[in-house]
Amino acid sequence: MKRILMLALPLALMAACSNPSQTTTKSEATPAANTATPAAAASIDATQLGANHWLLDTAVDSAGKRVDALFVRADKPVTLDFKDGRLSVSNACNGMGGGYTLEGDALSVGNMMSTNMACGEPGVMALDGLVSERLQGKLTIRSLDASQLVLAAANGDVLTFRAEPTAEARYGGEGERVFLEVDAQTKPCTHGVMRDAQCLQVREVKYNEQGLEQGKRGEWENFYGNIEGYTHQPGVRNVLRLKRFQVKNPPADASSLAYVLDMVVSSEQVGK
Template sequence: MKRLLSLSTLLLAPLAFAQPGNPLEGDWTLLISGNYGKLQELAPAPTLRIQGKQLSGFSGCNRYSGTFSAKGTQFKVNPLASTKMACEPRPSKTEQAYFKAMQGVMRYQVSNNTLVLYTKGSGMLVFTRNPKIEAKTLNTAPEAAITSVAPDTQILLVGPKKVDCTGMVPMKCLQVRTPEQTNWEFFYQSIEGFAYEEGFTYKLRVRVEDVKNPPADASSKRYILVEVLEKNPPK
């Protein structure tokens, strides 16, 4: 639950071209998008994987894939292909907004573990790099291979609404606390497998795993839903 860089710090930071290999490559999750000053979260959060000149990911509704070209800081996404699964209105709206923005990307910036794709005008898509989880051994079940230490579990209480917070960029954070705590804390990351619905309070059992060698601006912990113990409607 650590605070990350502000958006102004991010955009003024030097470009990370000195990194070994291609700094674009890897797995990314969209934090916010829109025009500067009117940035918003898209939910479910789209993802982006870049390998060579190939890109793929989750649009919020469907899986997609395609190619891109990059020269210097210029970046152009070629027409994308996607699956055709029907979704609820909110994921469908997320997908439409994401695809429209992606097809309008003109340039990019990589700073530390943040990727910003700039679209026409003042539009942008701000991604954070996903931590690379290394398997301890080969040929083992996925659940047992994603952490270098034995997983731990804990109980988290989740508040009924997200609140404004400033991490790497202005964003909306869950409010969480343990049963022993009285004050809510900002939760700057996601709980994998947890489908949050605003207006409800939750009591969750989560598995907490150490991330081996996390990026400097990322959490050293990974939270995975084990069980929803309580889901209480608005009073």
């Protein structure tokens, strides 16, 4: 049995306004005052920032040239999440995060901490530094709405992110935290319209506030449905931290519960 990853369970359990411009008469206006500038929000709503995951869509330098090095993972764009005064970055090599503050259209990000994992994919290892040097310090929010966030970095790069609503926004609440162990292999199952399907085998795991497991794990059960954000890898058994949401008015053949991956607590390779 080969251990792949183990994170500390206690960690798993814990986890404005800009100045108004002066009024001038037509004769007082100067060419500089008439120069078009990017639209910036006078007051940035932190709630709006936190309602979405922000996926990097475009990035150009001060000369308008695309920053190709930020897109080495085409299927997994660099993603920002804002919550409780912290900015988290995913889909680089390591997970990164740091505190942030808002003042007018200025977003100030403190020193970013990260996990310490090596990545073998070409270009991915360098992503941590490339992202960190653009996000740390003071940035300008060029625009923010329900679909897009545009940030101007101190080095002149302009980063545009597209919005993807968080599970909390989609389901209308914080959800319930649960832990499920997912077995290494799926099994054939039939449920409703699902014929000759393969179901994940799961069982609940319970921990106390100190991260110590409580009670005995039960029997494996069929899991009918999907876990958002989780891709099952045959031969790998995982313990997952999930958020479970009530689905309002689900279709007749669908579950009233939705499960969203929060983090992988542990993984291990299991022999066949």
